Amino acid sequence: MLAFFALATFKLFLESTSMSDKLLIDKYTGETVKFDQATASMYDAEVDAVGLWQIAPQGRDRYGLEDDDLVKFICLTLFYMFARGAKPVVGRAGVGHWILKDYGDTPEAMADAIIAEWLAAGAVAPKPYDSLWFALPHIYSPDNKIG
Numbered sequence: 001m002l003a004f005f006a007l008a009t010f011k012l013f014l015e016s017t018s019m020s021d022k023l024l025i026d027k028y029t030g031e032t033v034k035f036d037q038a039t040a041s042m043y044d045a046e047v048d049a050v051g052l053w054q055i056a057p058q059g060r061d062r063y064g065l066e067d068d069d070l071v072k073f074i075c076l077t078l079f080y081m082f083a084r085g086a087k088p089v090v091g092r093a094g095v096g097h098w099i100l101k102d103y104g105d106t107p108e109a110m111a112d113a114i115i116a117e118w119l120a121a122g123a124v125a126p127k128p129y130d131s132l133w134f135a136l137p138h139i140y141s142p143d144n145k146i147g
Helices: 002-016 035-040 052-062 067-083 107-120
Strands: 023-025 032-034 087-091 098-100 133-135
Touching (some): 035 052
Antiparallel strands (some): 023 032
């Protein structure tokens, strides 16, 4: 049910931001991609968790986004991941598995809290392995050890 709600939220957010038709130029390949395709390309959580340290620089460095457009990119990427069942997680030394981090009960609450925390930290690229990650249940399950 949450995945359906998140997917509907993702679509409404995309429509409300007028970003779905915005074209971005990939600085690495020179290709032109739609905004929503760029956010979807960040999602590889079937294999591993995806970190905020990957998402923020992707929008900024690869697509040249700043300010509100970068926030929209991050928010849309979060909604896309939440719609597929991903949850915010952190790793802990000595624990050996991902730990769920509570940012709220809805995709909107989670995205708002995560983005507010990122902005309060200066909107910088988070440090790898020290930042928030997003993972599917089969990745963050205590039975699935990190490393």
